[in-house]
Amino acid sequence: xxxxxxxxxxxxxxxxxxxxxxxxxxxxxxxxxxxxxxxxxxxxxxxxxxxxxxxxxxxxxxxxxxxxxxxxxxxxxxxxxxxxxxxxxxxxxxxxxxxxxxxxxxxxxxxxxxxxxxxxxxxxxxxxxxxxxxxxxxxxxxxxxxxxxxxxxxxxxxxxxxxxxxxxxxxxxxxxxxxxxxxxxxxxxxxxxxxxxxxxxxxxxxxxxxxxxxxxxxxxxxxxxxxxxxxxxxxxxxxxxxxxxxxxxxxxxxxxxxxxxxxxxxxxxxxxxxxxxxxxxxxxxxxxxxxxxxxxxxxxxxxxxxxxxxxxxxxxxxxxxxxxxxxxxxxxxxxxxxxxxxxxxxxxxxxxxxxxxxxxxxxxxxxxxxxxxxxxxxxxxxxxxxxxxxxxxxxxxxxxxxxxxxxxxxxxxxxxxxxxxxxxxxxxxxxxxxxxx
Amino acid sequence: xxxxxxxxxxxxxxxxxxxxxxxxxxxxxxxxxxxxxxxxxxxxxxxxxxxxxxxxxxxxxxxxxxxxxxxxxxxxxxxxxxxxxxxxxxxxxxxxxxxxxxxxxxxxxxxxxxxxxxxxxxxxxxxxxxxxxxxxxxxxxxxxxxxxxxxxxxxxxxxxxxxxxxxxxxxxxxxxxxxxxxxxxxxxxxxxxxxxxxxxxxxxxxxxxxxxxxxxxxxxxxxxxxxxxxxxxxxxxxxxxxxxxxxxxxxx
Numbered sequence: 287x288x289x290x291x292x293x294x295x296x297x298x299x300x301x302x303x304x305x306x307x308x309x310x311x312x313x314x315x316x317x318x319x320x321x322x323x324x325x326x327x328x329x330x331x332x333x334x335x336x337x338x339x340x341x342x343x344x345x346x347x348x349x350x351x352x353x354x355x356x357x358x359x360x361x362x363x364x365x366x367x368x369x370x371x372x373x374x375x376x377x378x379x380x381x382x383x384x385x386x387x388x389x390x391x392x393x394x395x396x397x398x399x400x401x402x403x404x405x406x407x408x409x410x411x412x413x414x415x416x417x418x419x420x421x422x423x424x425x426x427x428x429x430x431x432x433x434x435x436x437x438x439x440x441x442x443x444x445x446x447x448x449x450x451x452x453x454x455x456x457x458x459x460x461x462x463x464x465x466x467x468x469x470x471x472x473x474x475x476x477x478x479x480x481x482x483x484x485x486x487x488x489x490x491x492x493x494x495x496x497x498x499x500x501x502x503x504x505x506x507x508x509x510x511x512x513x514x515x516x517x518x519x520x521x522x523x524x525x526x527x528x529x530x531x532x533x534x535x536x537x538x539x540x541x542x543x544x545x546x547x548x549x550x551x552x553x554x555x556x557x558x559x560x561x562x563x564x565x566x567x568x569x570x571x572x573x574x575x576x577x578x579x580x581x582x583x584x585x586x587x588x589x590x591x592x593x594x595x596x597x598x599x600x601x602x603x604x605x606x607x608x609x610x611x612x613x614x615x616x617x618x619x620x621x622x623x624x625x626x627x628x629x630x631x632x633x634x635x636x637x638x639x640x641x642x643x644x645x646x647x648x649x650x651x652x653x654x655x656x657x658x659x660x661x662x663x664x665x666x667x668x669x670x671x672x673x674x675x676x677x678x679x680x681x682x683x684x685x686x687x688x689x690x691x692x693x694x695x696x697x698x699x700x701x702x703x704x705x706x707x708x709x710x711x712x713x714x715x716x717x718x719x720x721x722x723x
Numbered sequence: 724x725x726x727x728x729x730x731x732x733x734x735x736x737x738x739x740x741x742x743x744x745x746x747x748x749x750x751x752x753x754x755x756x757x758x759x760x761x762x763x764x765x766x767x768x769x770x771x772x773x774x775x776x777x778x779x780x781x782x783x784x785x786x787x788x789x790x791x792x793x794x795x796x797x798x799x800x801x802x803x804x805x806x807x808x809x810x811x812x813x814x815x816x817x818x819x820x821x822x823x824x825x826x827x828x829x830x831x832x833x834x835x836x837x838x839x840x841x842x843x844x845x846x847x848x849x850x851x852x853x854x855x856x857x858x859x860x861x862x863x864x865x866x867x868x869x870x871x872x873x874x875x876x877x878x879x880x881x882x883x884x885x886x887x888x889x890x891x892x893x894x895x896x897x898x899x900x901x902x903x904x905x906x907x908x909x910x911x912x913x914x915x916x917x918x919x920x921x922x923x924x925x926x927x928x929x930x931x932x933x934x935x936x937x938x939x940x941x942x943x944x945x946x947x948x949x950x951x952x953x954x955x956x957x958x959x960x961x962x963x964x965x966x967x968x969x970x971x972x973x974x975x
Binding site: 508509511512513514586589590591592595598599601602603605606607608609610611612669670 | 778779780799800801804810812814815816817821825830832834838839840843844846
C-alpha cells in the first residue's frame with residue numbers, strides 16, 4: 287500500500303547545524319518563535335524606556351513580577367479556551383462569566399456567610415471559592431448542553447451568555463461594588479502577603495527542577511523499553527540544564543523583588559519586631575503558582591488522557607470521532623464545563639487581586655483570552671493547539687499591554703497595537719504552516 | 724446458496740428513510756465466515772446506507788440484525804465494535820491531526836498505570852501491525868494528514884485488522900489507490916478471507932467484484948435486485964442487474 291520508501295527522516299549528517307540541533311533536541315520551532323517574540327517585546331520596551339525616559343522600567347524584578355501576576359487570570363482561561371477552539375467552538379462569554387461569578391463569591395463572603403458563620407470565620411474563603419467553582423462549572427455546562435445537545439452554534443450561545451451574565455452581574459447587587467473581600471481570599475490575588483517568600487520559592491524551584499529531570503529520565507526509559515529513537519545524551523542533558531536554569535532564574539528574579547518599605551513596617555508592627563530596612567522577598571505570587579498548576583494539569587489532561595485525545599479527534603474530524611464510538615456531544619459539553627470552571631478560577635484571582643467584586647470585572651477578557659490562545663498556536667479551524675502555547679500567548683499579550691502602560695502610551699494606542707499584533711501573529715502562523723507543509 | 728451453517732451476519736428486511744425518501748427498503752443480505760459478499764449498485768442505490776446500519780453509524784427504522792444466528796441491537800459504532808464488526812469507510816474516517824497510533828486506537832486507547840494513555844505501548848503495537856501490512860511505513864510520529872493516500876489507507880486497514888475483526892466492512896477500499904496499492908488490498912482481502920473473516924465489499928469496479936467476491940448483492944433505488952453467486956453469472960449479467968435493476972436469471 288505504499289510505494290514511497292523515502293519517508294524516513296533524513297539522517298543527521300545530511301542536515302545543517304540548526305536543523306540537526308532541532309531534530310536532536312526535538313524542540314518545537316513554534317516555541318522558539320514565541321520565546322523570540324517575547325524577548326523582542328521585553329527588550330524593545332526596556333530599550334525604549336532607556337532611550338526616551340532615561341529609565342528602563344521593563345526588565346526590572348518589580349515589573350516582571352507584576353507581569354506574572356497580571357498574566358495569571360488570562361493565562362488560566364486561555365488553557366481552557368484551547369480545548370474550546372480545538373473542538374471548533376468559541377466561548378465569547380468568559381469575561382461576563384468572570385463578572386457574575388466574582389459577584390456571587392463577593393456577595394457570599396461579604397454579605398451572606400458572615401451572617402451565618404460570623405465575620406472573619408476561617409472557612410469563608412474556602413466556601414466562597416468552592417461555590418464559585420461549582421457556579422462556573424454549571425454555567426459552562428449549560429452553555430455546553432445548549433451547544434452539544436440542542437445544536438445551537440457556540441458563537442450564538444456564548445454571545446447570548448456574554449450579555450446575560452453581564453446583566454446578571456449587575457442585577458445581583460444592583461450595580462454596587464462588593465468590598466473588601468475576605469482576608470484569606472485576597473491572598474489568592476497576589477500582593478506582598480499573597481506570595482510565598484524566598485524559602486518557599488526555592489522549594490518550588492528545586493521541586494520543579496527535579497520534576498524536569500524526572501520527566502526527561504522517564505521519557506528516555508520508556509523509549510528504551512520500546513526501542514524508539516532516542517535523543518542524543520547531550521541533547522537530554524542540555525534540555526535538563528536549560529529547563530533548570532530557567533526555573534532557577536525565575537526563583538532568583540522573584541526573590542530579588544523586595545516588599546515595599548510600608549509593608550515591611552506594617553508587618554514588623556504586627557509581629558512586634560523592628561524590621562526597618564530588612565529585605566523581605568516577595569517570591570512567587572500565589573496566582574502564578576495557580577497558573578502553573580493549572581498549566582501542568584491541563585497539559586496532562588490534554589496529552590495523557592482519553593478525554594484530551596477525544597477533544598483533539600473531534601477537532602480533527604468530528605465524523606471520524608463519532609464513527610470511532612466517541613460520544614462527541616458529551617465530550618463537547620465537558621469541554622465547556624471545564625472552561626466554566628477555569629473561568630471561575632480566574633474570577634477568584636481577578637476579584638482577590640482587586641480586593642472587591644464589581645459587575646464590570648473581566649470586561650473584554652474574552653477577547654484577550656481568545657487572542658492568547660490563537661497567538662499560542664491554536665488553530666481556529668480546530669484540531670490544533672497547545673496548552674503551553676496559550677500560556678505564552680497570554681504572557682505576550684500582557685507584556686504588550688503593560689509595556690505600553692510603562693512607557694506611557696494611552697489606551698487608544700494600546701488597543702490599536704494589540705489589534706495589529708493579533709492579526710499579524712495569526713498571519714505569521716499561516717505563513718509558517720504553509721512553509722511546513 | 725450455502726446453507727450448511729448459520730450465517731455470520733444476517734440482515735433481515737432492513738429499512739431506513741431520510742425525510743420521507745426510502746434509502747433502503749426491506750433489504751435482506753447475509754454473509755458467511757470466510758466469504759466475501761460484494762455490494763453493488765449505482766451511487767445512491769443504498770449500499771453505503773445499508774452497511775452503515777450494520778456498522779452503527781445509522782439506526783435502521785425497521786428490520787433485524789442477526790450475528791451468528793443471535794439477534795443483536797446495534798445503536799452506535801461502539802455496539803458494532805462489541806460484535807467484532809470493523810469498518811473501513813470510503814472516507815477512511817481518520818482524524819487528520821493525529822498520528823497513526825492515535826488513529827489506530829481511537830476510541831479504544833490502551834491505558835497504562837495510573838489511568839493515563841500508554842502512548843509508547845500504542846506506538847509499539849502500531850509499529851508491529853504496520854510492519855506486517857505495510858513494511859515501508861515509517862511516519863509514526865506525524866499527523867496522518869502528512870501521509871500519502873496509500874499510507875492513510877493502510878492506517879485505516881490496520882485499525883480494522885488489529886482488533887480481531889470477525890466481520891469486515893470495506894467501502895470502496897481501492898477507490899483512491901494506484902494499481903500497485905490496489906493489488907496489495909486485494910491480496911489482503913484474500914488473506915483475511917482465509918482466516919475465516921466475513922467481508923462485505925462495496926465496490927464499483929466489476930472486475931474486482933468478479934475476482935474477489937464469492938457472491939454479489941445488487942441494489943437499485945433502495946431495493947435489493949438480487950444476490951447471485953459470482954461463479955454462476957457473467958459480468959454482463961451483473962451489469963444488467965445494476966443498470967436495469969432486473970435479474971436476468973429470474974425468468975419473468
